[in-house]
Amino acid sequence: xxxxxxxxxxxxxxxxxxxxxxxxxxxxxxxxxxxxxxxxxxxxxxxxxxxxxxxxxxxxxxxxxxxxxxxxxxxxxxxxxxxxxxxxxxxxxxxxxxxxxxxxxxxxxxxxxxxxxxxxxxxxxxxxxxxxxxxxxxxxxxxxxxxxxxxxxxxxxxxxxxxxxxxxxxxxxxxxxxxxxxxxxxxxxxxxxxxxxxxxxxxxxxxxxxxxxxxxxxxxxxxxxxxxxxxxxxxxxxxxxxxxxxxxxxxxxxxxxxxxxxxxxxxxxxxxxxxxxxxxxxxxxxxxxxxxxxxxxxxxxxxxxxxxxxxxx
Numbered sequence: 001x002x003x004x005x006x007x008x009x010x011x012x013x014x015x016x017x018x019x020x021x022x023x024x025x026x027x028x029x030x031x032x033x034x035x036x037x038x039x040x041x042x043x044x045x046x047x048x049x050x051x052x053x054x055x056x057x058x059x060x061x062x063x064x065x066x067x068x069x070x071x072x073x074x075x076x077x078x079x080x081x082x083x084x085x086x087x088x089x090x091x092x093x094x095x096x097x098x099x100x101x102x103x104x105x106x107x108x109x110x111x112x113x114x115x116x117x118x119x120x121x122x123x124x125x126x127x128x129x130x131x132x133x134x135x136x137x138x139x140x141x142x143x144x145x146x147x148x149x150x151x152x153x154x155x156x157x158x159x160x161x162x163x164x165x166x167x168x169x170x171x172x173x174x175x176x177x178x179x180x181x182x183x184x185x186x187x188x189x190x191x192x193x194x195x196x197x198x199x200x201x202x203x204x205x206x207x208x209x210x211x212x213x214x215x216x217x218x219x220x221x222x223x224x225x226x227x228x229x230x231x232x233x234x235x236x237x238x239x240x241x242x243x244x245x246x247x248x249x250x251x252x253x254x255x256x257x258x259x260x261x262x263x264x265x266x267x268x269x270x271x272x273x274x275x276x277x278x279x280x281x282x283x284x285x286x287x288x289x290x291x292x293x294x295x296x297x298x299x300x301x302x303x304x305x306x307x308x309x310x311x312x313x
Contacts (some may be wrong), residue, residue, distance in 0.1 A: 008048025143195030146202030205230025
């Protein structure tokens with residue numbers, strides 16, 4: 001009997017799998033040890049949890065043949081080189097999270113521009129009662145780093161609401177979107193200097209890591225609101241900390257962090273020194289953007305289909 005490990009905090013209809021499959025479901029993996037206890041006997045792995053499948057875990061997975069990551073960024077969750085060297089088949093489930101992440105991005109633009117997190121922190125501390133008027137989505141100049149499916153959907157949603165002040169930088173120009181959505185293509189340096197909100201929707205890889213560094217942020221507006229919905233490493237953490245500390249009205253939201261899952265020890269043991277910043281400067285969440293109920297269900301079902309395809313069953 002083949003053993004299938006599924007991680008992720010969602011319900012699973014066991015009827016999805018034949019009787020020949022023994023399902024092991026870990027909803028909220030707490031550490032590597034919990035996964036290591038079952039991994040040596042696992043043949044197939046649908047990774048939908050927060051864990052990183054390190055070289056150590058992969059070496060212990062002596063029977064593992066197939067991995068399907070529920071999402072797009074496989075390198076954020078799997079040691080791709082080690083998997084490749086071991087001959088394990090690796091797949092993902094791209095493009096199914098577009099609507100969910102776009103919806104989340106729009107929500108975060110509103111919440112962050114309204115200073116919701118800072119307000120909540122101040123009310124809890126009893127040291128301020130913030131009621132600063134926020135700007136409408138239509139009055140914000142929004143810039144995008146990357147113009148793939150998610151950024152394109154966010155731009156489309158803003159365009160449908162009447163936004164006429166959007167620009168972007170991407171490794172590849174999207175002239176059709178420029179015409180249909182009124183987007184302006186510009187350099188990365190000019191982008192960070194001229195927009196109110198910077199939305200980062202760019203694939204994380206060696207080419208894009210530390211793309212936004214000291215030289216880029218040195219040109220940024222002193223009131224820039226950065227929303228990173230991609231790999232945190234696209235922004236150099238040292239450069240980000242310097243920028244936020246130097247500019248009173250600058251802000252950053254990141255859905256994810258440089259140290260994640262068991263490596264995240266909180267603000268009192270943060271090697272990057274960012275988590276101790278107040279909510280006025282920085283807010284970090286734990287990869288919530290794509291965690292919409294129907295989206296997660298559809299991604300899981302696609303992962304099952306993909307697993308059947310790569311395994312040849």
